[in-house]
Amino acid sequence: xxxxxxxxxxxxxxxxxxxxxxxVGSWAGQRAVTTRDYWKYNIVAIVGCVVVTALISWVPLLxxxxxxxxxxxxxxxxxxxxxxxxxxxxxxxxxxxxxxQREATQRGGGEDRRRRKREGAPAPDLMSVSDNSKSATATxxxxxxxxxxxxxxx
Numbered sequence: 001x002x003x004x005x006x007x008x009x010x011x012x013x014x015x016x017x018x019x020x021x022x023x024v025g026s027w028a029g030q031r032a033v034t035t036r037d038y039w040k041y042n043i044v045a046i047v048g049c050v051v052v053t054a055l056i057s058w059v060p061l062l063x064x065x066x067x068x069x070x071x072x073x074x075x076x077x078x079x080x081x082x083x084x085x086x087x088x089x090x091x092x093x094x095x096x097x098x099x100x101q102r103e104a105t106q107r108g109g110g111e112d113r114r115r116r117k118r119e120g121a122p123a124p125d126l127m128s129v130s131d132n133s134k135s136a137t138a139t140x141x142x143x144x145x146x147x148x149x150x151x152x153x154x
Contacts, residue, residue, distance in 0.1 A: 021071060025079075035111075038077065051114045
């Protein structure tokens, strides 16, 4: 186990499994709508890691696979979910990272946003469409219409 080839292969497997775990975790995080769903996916990742570790315990080179997949999966879940939840909230605040996710958590409404995104519903309108003055289309139509005096506006 102290052979250089073993160590190199172990590191390569670890990096690859972190990447794959992050990819799967990000996909699962985007599917999670509520924080309860988020925590369910975390528990599934941990239980899956324990089961896979028990199954491959007789092959020392593959120890890196479930460990890296779990680490990448949990990080991917957080990034795919799009909010600072649980211990990640403390981490993000202390290290001053993921500012948009912290703001999304403080604003609230993330569950509605994720539900609309998952169902493919349009986002809510955030600007007012009522105006006390003439609308831009009515003004543009009046400018392009010929005047009553018989001539065209230039």
